[in-house]
Amino acid sequence: MGQILQLRNISKTFPGVKALRGISLELNEGEVHCLCGENGAGKSTLIKILSGAYQPDEGGEIVFDGRKVVLNPHLAISLGIQTIYQEHIVFDTLSIIENIFTGSEILKGMILNKREMRRQTVEVLRYLKSDLDPDRKMGELSSGEQKLVEIAKGLVFKRRVIILDEPTASFSAAEIETLLAIIQTVKQSGIGFIYISHHLDEVFKVGDRVTVLRDGQKVSEHGMEGLTKSRLIKDMIGRDPSMFYQREKVEIGEPIFEARHVRGQGARNISFVLRRGELLGISGMTGSGRSELMNVLFGSARMDFGEILIHGKAVRHRSPKAAIRNRMCFLTEDRQNTGLFLPQNIAQNVASANLVNGREFVVLPSADVRKGNEYVKRLNIRTADSRTRVVNLSGGNQQKVVLAKWFNTNGEIFIFDEPTHGIDVGSKQEIYQVMVELLRQGKAIIMVSSDLPEVISMSDRVLVMKKGEITAELSGADITEENILTHSIGDSVI
Amino acid sequence: MSHAQAADRNTAVRESIFKRHENLTPLLIFVGFILMIVLLQLKTQGLAKYPTFISPVNLLNIMQQVAVPGIVAVGMTLVMLSGGIDLSVGMLASLVSIIIAQGISTWGFGVPLSITLGILAAILLESLMGFIISRTKVEPFIITLGGMITFQGLALLLSNSREVILNGELNFLKVNLIQGSKDPVTGLNLIIPPYVIIFFFIILVAGLVLRFTKYGRRIYAVGTNPNAAYLAGINVKNMRLSVYVIMGLLVGIGALLLLSRINVGIVTLGQGLEIDTIAMVVIGGTALRGGKGSMLGTLIGIFFLGSIGNAMNMLRMPSEVQFVAKGLVVIIAVSAGDVSSKISAFLARRREQALARKAVSARPAVDGAE
Helix, strand or coil: CCEEEEEEEEEEEECCEEEEEEEEEEEECCCEEEEECCCCCCHHHHHHHHCCCCCCCCCCEEEECCEEECCCHHHHHHHCEEEECCCCCCCCCCEHHHHHHCCCCCEECCEECHHHHHHHHHHHHHHCCCCCCCCCEHHHCCHHHHHHHHHHHHHHCCCCEEEEECCCCCCCHHHHHHHHHHHHHHHCCCCEEEEECCCHHHHHHHCCEEEEEECCEEEEEEECCCCCHHHHHHHHCCCCHHHCCCCCCCCCCCEEEEEEEEEECCEEEEEEEEECCCEEEEECCCCCCHHHHHHHHHCCCCCCEEEEEECCEEECCCCHHHHHHCCEEEECCCHHHHHCCCCCEHHHHHHHHHHHCCCCCECCHHHHHHHHHHHHHHCCCCCCCCCCEHHHCCHHHHHHHHHHHHHCCCCCEEEEECCCCCCCHHHHHHHHHHHHHHHHCCCEEEEECCCHHHHHHHCCEEEEEECCEEEEEEEHHHCCHHHHHHHHHHCCCC | CHHHHHHHHHHHHCCCHHHHCCCHHHHHHHHHHHHHHHHHHHHCCCCCCCCCCCCHHHHHHHHHHHHHHHHHHHHHHHHHHCCCCCCCHHHHHHHHHHHHHHHHHCCCCCHHHHHHHHHHHHHHHHHHHHHHHHHCCCCHHHHHHHHHHHHHHHHHHHCCCCCEECCCCCHHHHCCCCCCCECCCCCCECCCCHHHHHHHHHHHHHHHHHHHEHHHHHHHHHHHCHHHHHHCCCCHHHHHHHHHHHHHHHHHHHHHHHHHHHCEECCCCCCCHHHHHHHHHHHCCCCCCCCCCCHHHHHHHHHHHHHHHHHHHHCCCCHHHHHHHHHHHHHHHHHHHHHHHHHHHHHHHHHHHHHHHHHHHHCCCCCCCC
């Protein structure tokens, strides 16, 4: 089998960050090459280089069919490199045929050659052993079927390389089996796959070769023979100690929040107790149902079953309003879309979550500005004063505004969803300090994070989630990268 | 970190003056417009028998002309700030005027009961639309468009497609509060009817509510980012509903005042009211996508649009030309605000780039860390 693609010594530097260092990688015809690594290991950056979206630093080379190429998105596609992203980029209201051919329609003179486009689509679907109706609207298909259509597109246009980024993230077990079978079929035709997944089961079923990345470096490359899951996990862990944060421990008090058998939004049978002064880390891969669970606890998504107790008393959160009145705070993952009012100023943002508390009708803007200024000072938000619009702040300072907004409600049960996502190192440390300060005041924190060093250095206890369920509870010396990874990706459910 | 810090401070402090004071753009255009009028006036001053633009009698005239659309524009500001729109106000005003007129002249309900009935009908119909808008994902544009057509039909049904004439039963709403005073310039009678006072009262109260109450804050929050508003504990659905309820009340009052001025309940009474009020609100700097704008801006917009018609009448321009002028004013006023914010964003970016360059040349890129 011939080699299609070769990466030599690829590095990528962003301002202040080295995302990739000297990666080399090959892909042969008819081969499935898997990429493994934790969140932030550099997988996504590598894909973006392959699809031409990013240019590698000087010194790196990409060789396609024996020729050196400088990729851009257009060239990547015309060479036959197709990237299928985790999020579907499809036209929901168009049919399967139209989705495949939009942008490269087959023409007969000036008009569309619909018959030919249909013929090619049907032929490929039949080859994939699929009975999908080519006229179905893309929006009606399940995510598994949508992936299949994207692979079909690769076949129609005779692509050479198909890159799959976390393809099974929202799949049912049966859909995963189908997809893996399709990949086995399609690779017979000589197409090479780069397959990225944090489900090691899939890697073992479909892969011919595995490369492990960690902190932007290639750690190892394995053939499948004799390879074990624990070996892969060992390669993925062992991150740079400078990434860990030394946290001061706080005395842990009485229970303040309890979930009993909570179910909803894909989370199943979740039970745990949270105590004063405790930081409970929740770990798990994207799609494991962590954020959904947080929405259920906060009342912003429906709880199908179960009970929530605050100070030992059963409560019902029909809306975030009820949760806020029970002194809960929710710092969401997507702060720009769900946490902040970007065009408004800091003072208005700080006041926003507290509007549901208190009985007074009149609020003075000048009082808000004064309060805003207090938080600007206290949290070291880098700006002139609280009349600055939030849209003009950096990510770290925006996150501090979100913090201020919740401090202002006088809450005591904090949910942090990815608290330091997209935040520079300096602000990260400051946010950690603020979290410890909260614990010292006897408040409690639930922290959802994909950043393993963060989970390990900050948590008193860690719950590991996988497919909506808690698979492990770790505390003390058991909180290690190896244990967390083993429980979040290692063992099979399918 | 230090250069990010510097860049933060820089963009924060030196925003364009247009961006910081969103009312400034329409105000400047308005001032320019007035200057132009004054110049024209000086040229035509020889024609002494026409009242001049800037004279007490004419200013009071403008107030009488803008009072009713102004009251509705207050409601429209609230609706648009919350991220909605209401196309039905014109036909709803017609419908309400017909209900009140019929109540007084045909059904014999008497004046107080007829007025109550008309205003309650307006509140009810707007609440229905608001209910649908707040509980479904259907665009307010579509719902209120449907409302507009329905109200037109109802108005025609109730009036048998005819006009309903009053015998001055509502004249108490247009008595002159300053009977006997004369304009020192022209010697004409000065008139301030109660509805002008009502208009100023309503816009003042609405402005204060918007700026100084929790309710006002929530409107801005819902219009700026409904997701974040929901997660901040705000009942987004009820907020959306409430602005339409208020709109109903204001349209009801507006229709009553309109009827008192014209004395005839007819389906064309409110025609074009939605266009005028939306134009006033957007000239005042309120964004169609919600969350941005103010009552002060709307006040400027109301007088701006009202003055155009008045001034052009004075210059004896035909009404056809007035439409063109009003339309152009809307386009210019709204794009001017955006252009100025684009310019200031461009300048801010340039400053930031210069700062970043300086930072990079002073210190080589840091290797490692996330």
